[in-house]
Amino acid sequence: MATTGYRFRRRVLLHSGTNPYYGLQYDLDFIGSRFPIYLIYTNDDVQSQCRPSPPRESAQKPFPTSCFARSPPTSDPAYVENYQRIFQHMNDPSFYEMPYFEGYTRSDCTYTPFLYEDGGMGRYWTNGTSTWFENQQQHQQHQHRRPNEVQEDLEANDVTDSDTFRPFIPPLYRTFENDFHCSTxxxxxxxxxxxxxxxxxxxxxxxxxxxxxxxxxxxASFREAERTREVQEEARRLQERSRVKEELRRKRIQEEMRKAREEEERERVRRKKAADERAMRHAWDVYEEKWTSLVIMSGKEDDGTEPLNFSSIPWPTFTKPSGLRSITPEAVSSFLLSPNHSTSQSPRERIKKALRRWHPDKFDRVLKHVVPDERALVEEGAGVVSRILSHNKLWRNKTNLSNSLLDNDVDEVNDG
Incomplete structure (x- = not known):
């Protein structure tokens, strides 16, 4: 042939004495000799070619150079049937599932893997080569085999078939070694x-x-991003730790300040209470001293002492009243019933003693020592105090004393 390069070929043996599925044994009388014939299907000229294998005996007649005709060269029915059956299988797509890759060369092109002389076949047909007929036979045999035997056969066939019929993988790009067309x-x-x-x-x-x-x-970018992420994570942890520490410190300072304020407030209340107690005791002592002086003064007609006025009268209040409106039940009761003075006297004794002092009949002894301009005002003020002291409901709420006891005290003072 004049064509050079690579070809994908599928070979089918027509004549074999070992396996009838390679093709029926037939004596090729039309050429006067007996030797195997195989069909070659190529993808470049897209035609079937009948080529003889090298003759076994030199006395055999040469095989015709071409037998491309679709009709068999003899009228033998058996040969016609086999010939048509081969071409019928060649038209089946499954016939080309495992193409056979074979190369050949000419004297002017030495870059092919399988070399043989120009115009001759490179190698004989071997028994290890699988064909469509053999595959069909093996498929039928495997249907009646046990699973283990089928697996063993498949593993054994993988070694032979994969090596013989491995598919051709085209190169990624053309090179001088795999060019399909070699120039002269x-x-x-x-x-x-x-x-x-x-x-x-x-x-x-x-x-x-x-x-x-x-x-x-x-x-490198991934490692850098990982390092950056780790640094950022560490910075975030440090920042979070610092924030938590600062928050704890701030709360501790606030708690200390709150405790300090509370302690300061308690100290201020304590000091104020102590000051109020001292002031109340001092006011009570002054109140008692003045009443002692008034009692002494009231027993004398005129001793030449300075006359009394509204402000010099020892009113039963914590502070000196500026007028009659300053003499209220609350002011009188808080002063007389204060726990900061006269701890040896009960509330009833204090009220009873005050009733004797501020009774209108007894207070008249003091009025004669008051200046005439303020005598009426002092008399009215003494009446207000006397009415407050005689108000049973007020003292009952303050001292839990019964009305009978209070009434008895009032009657006793009035009778005395």
């Missing part, structure tokens, strides 16, 4: 193809280097 101008084609191969290898090397650099860059 070897010098120019060789130089051009060699330059192209060098460029292709450089591109592939640069692509591989770029891929490695890109992978290294991505890894």
């Amino acid at each position: 101008d070897t010098s120019e084609e060789f130089a051009r193809q060699k330059a192209w191969d060098e460029i292709s290898r450089e591109i592939e090397s640069e692509a591989r280097a770029w891929s490695l650099e890109e992978e290294a860059r991505r890894n």
Whole structure:
């Protein structure tokens, strides 16, 4: 053949004495010799070619150079049936599931993997080569086998079939070694193809280097991002720890300030209470001293002492009243019943003693020592105090004393 290069081929043995599924045994009388014939299907010329294997005996007649005709060269019914059956299977897509890859060369093209002489076949047909018929037979046999035996056969066939019928994987790009068309101008084609191969290898090397650099860059970027994330996470933890510590310190300071304010407030209340107690005791002592002086003064007609006025009268209030409106039941009761003075006297005794002092009949002894201009005012004030002291409801609420006791005290004072 004149065509050179690679071809995908599927070979089917027509004649074999060992397995009828390779094709029925038939004596090729139409060429006067007996040797195997196989069909070759190529993907470049898309036609079936009948080629003889090398003759076993030199006395055999040469095989015709071509038998492309779809009709068999003999009228033998058995041969016609086998011939048509082969071509019928070739039209079945499953017939080409496992193509056979075979190369050949000419004297002007030495870049093919399987070499043999121009115009001759490179190797004999071997028994290990699987065909469509053999696959059908094995499939029928496996249907009646046990699972373990089927698995063993499949594993055994994988070694032979995968090596013999491995598919052809096209190259990624054309090179001088896998070009499908070899030119007769070897010098120019060789130089051009060699330059192209060098460029292709450089591109592939640069692509591989770029891929490695890109992978290294991505890894470095990932590591940098991881370090940045760790630093940010550590900074966030430190910031959170500092914030919590500052919050605790602020709360502690606030608590200390609150306690200090409370303590200060308690101290202020205590000091104020102590001052009020001292002031109340002092006011009570002054009140008692003045009444003692008034009692002494009232027993004399005129001893030449300074006359009394409204402000010099010892009224039963904590502060000196500025007028009659300042003499109220609350002021009188809080002064007389204060627990800060006269602890040896009961509330009833204090009220009874005050009733004797401020009774109108007894207070008349004091009025004669009051200046005439203020005598009426002092008399009215004494009446207000006397009415307050005689108000049973007020004292009952303050001292829990019964009305009978209070009435008895009032009657006793009035009778006395």
